[in-house]
Amino acid sequence: MTxxxxxxxxxxxxxxxxxxxxxxxxxxxxDQRIEPRDWMPDAYRKTLIRQISQHAHSEIIGMxxxxxxxxxxxxxxxxxxxMAKVQDEAGHGLYLYSxxxxxxxxxxxxxxxxxxxxxxxxSIFNYPTPTWADMGAIGWxxxxxxICNQVPLCRASYGPYGRAMVRICKEESFHQRQGFExxxxxxxxxxxxxxxxxxxVDRWYWPALMMFGPPDDESPNSAQSMAWKIKRFSxxxxxxxxxxxLVPQAEVLGLTLPDPNLRWNEERQAWxxxxxxxxxxxxxxxxxxPANAQRIQHRRDAHEEGAWVREAAAAYAEKQAAxxxxxx
Ligand code: FAQ
Numbered sequence: 001m002t003x004x005x006x007x008x009x010x011x012x013x014x015x016x017x018x019x020x021x022x023x024x025x026x027x028x029x030x031d032q033r034i035e036p037r038d039w040m041p042d043a044y045r046k047t048l049i050r051q052i053s054q055h056a057h058s059e060i061i062g063m064x065x066x067x068x069x070x071x072x073x074x075x076x077x078x079x080x081x082x083m084a085k086v087q088d089e090a091g092h093g094l095y096l097y098s099x100x101x102x103x104x105x106x107x108x109x110x111x112x113x114x115x116x117x118x119x120x121x122x123s124i125f126n127y128p129t130p131t132w133a134d135m136g137a138i139g140w141x142x143x144x145x146x147i148c149n150q151v152p153l154c155r156a157s158y159g160p161y162g163r164a165m166v167r168i169c170k171e172e173s174f175h176q177r178q179g180f181e182x183x184x185x186x187x188x189x190x191x192x193x194x195x196x197x198x199x200x201v202d203r204w205y206w207p208a209l210m211m212f213g214p215p216d217d218e219s220p221n222s223a224q225s226m227a228w229k230i231k232r233f234s235x236x237x238x239x240x241x242x243x244x245x246l247v248p249q250a251e252v253l254g255l256t257l258p259d260p261n262l263r264w265n266e267e268r269q270a271w272x273x274x275x276x277x278x279x280x281x282x283x284x285x286x287x288x289x290p291a292n293a294q295r296i297q298h299r300r301d302a303h304e305e306g307a308w309v310r311e312a313a314a315a316y317a318e319k320q321a322a323x324x325x326x327x328x
Contacts, residue, residue, distance in 0.1 A: 028229055033159040036102040044228055047221065048158050049103050051230065053110045056096035057121035060114075061295050063089045065129040066138060074132060081178055082135060088171045095168065099160040115300045123281060124211050126289030133186055133193075133200035139179015140249070141201070141208035147172045148242040149212060152232035161230075180249065187254045194254070201250075202258045210281045212239040243271045 020039040027034060034040055063086050070086065073079035097107050113119035124142055129135070150169050156162040186197035213219055213235040225231040233241075243262070250257050261274045283289060 028157055031155075031157075031229065033162065034157050035159045043224070045103050047225060047228070047230065048161065049100055049105050051221075051225070052096055052100040052103070052161055053105065053113070054120045054122075056093045056100060056110065057114045057119055058125060059089045059093035059096060061121045061125045061299060062142075063093075064295055064298055065125060065127070065291075066135060068129050069132065069135050072132075073135075078135075078182075085139075085175050085178065088175065092164075092168045092171070095164040096161075099158075099164045102160050111303065115296065115303055117287060117296055120285070122211055123284040123289065124207050126284050126292045126295060127203070127207055128291050131196055131200055133183065133196040134204070136179050136182030136186060136197060137200040137204040139175050139177075140183055140253075141179075141204045141246075142211070143172050143175040143179060144245065145208045145211045145242055147176055148245065149238055152238075153230075155229070155232060157229040180253070183253050183255065197253075198255050201255050205258050206276060206280075207284075209239055209242070209276055210284075212236070212242070214278070214281070215276075240270055243273065247271075 021041065024034065024038070024040060024044075027038075034044075066082060066086050066089075070079060070082055073082050097110060100110060101107060110119070114121070124145075129138070147169060150165050150172065154162055154165045154169060156165065183197050183201070186193040188194075213222075216222060216234045216236045219235050222231060222234055226234065243257075246257060247262070259274050261272060263272050264270075265272045284292065287293075
């Protein structure tokens with residue numbers, strides 16, 4: 001072999017990579033989808049794995065605050081609706097784990113990252129649900145924020161993620177309406193029920209605004225994710241849009257949003273609002289929120305208690321495969 005060969009092949013590789021990068025850039029520029037078999041830059045793959053797995057974990061951990069009320073729902077109808085909603089969240093987690101798997105990470109790795117607290121999930125699910133009205137506030141505010149954030153993700157440049165989001169958003173929209181309806185019924189009920197609805201909205205409003213992430217000038221991932229057309233709007237843009245959606249709905253509900261400084265600023269064409277308590281947000285992200293430890297412990301216990309199901313499924317699959325080998 002001559003000395004020039006490795007250099008030549010390296011040059012070809014670099015050229016090939018530049019071509020692949022150019023093709024990727026052109027697809028993004030033309031608003032086309034990137035699919036699992038397409039070449040993609042490592043950083044794009046990593047960002048997607050991070051965001052999609054965090055999103056999947058959020059859906060799975062997000063089952064806990066509402067799961068708390070399934071056995072205590074005030075009527076059979078409410079119980080059935082709540083069970084269906086929590087099951088939908090499990091389904092969303094599964095679509096999203098599958099979408100992340102197309103990028104080369106296994107479900108086991110993602111689960112391991114979650115139960116060893118190496119992965120993030122949405123801050124919102126680290127708050128407790130002491131009253132029934134919290135089921136209304138979660139539907140109205142948390143699913144409402146999720147929809148606002150996720151409708152633009154239906155156009156995310158990565159095909160499996162965007163397609164998963166289409167179905168998820170349809171279900172989230174039903175979830176939001178059921179939450180609104182719980183709050184409306186409470187708000188129009190006895191003075192005690194009205195007060196319970198208001199108290200719950202007071203507790204969930206600010207954490208729901210935090211779901212959109214840090215302010216734009218402190219969001220390290222936004223610029224690149226927007227250039228790759230994973231995110232279509234910045235964190236602050238979506239937060240503004242969400243507040244604009246809530247204001248008229250709160251009026252219909254007869255409830256108040258707990259921000260005395262909230263008003264439309266005609267000049268800025270934006271909502272003026274009080275400063276979000278970013279210290280609280282950072283504390284929750286650091287694992288020191290009101291329910292972080294409980295949520296992870298619960299997930300860990302469920303994983304351990306479910307080991308026999310995974311083992312049985314694997315043994316069954318192996319038996320089936322052996323039967324097929326014999327038959328072939
Ligand atoms: N909580 O640079 P950015 C749901 C982290 S699903 C925790 O702005 P990015 C359905 C962020 O990961 C709710 N961590 O990051 C449901 C990053 O950390 P890293 C989940 C947060 O990715 C309803 C760092 O801060 N939805 O609710 C949060 O560009 C009812 C810097 O932030 C999604 O996951 C937070 N709130 O923008 C279920 C939607 N915010 O990884 C049950 C998809 C930021 O660099 C019941 N995700 N961080 O260490 C997204 O749209 C984005 O990932 C953002 C964050 C907007 C969340």
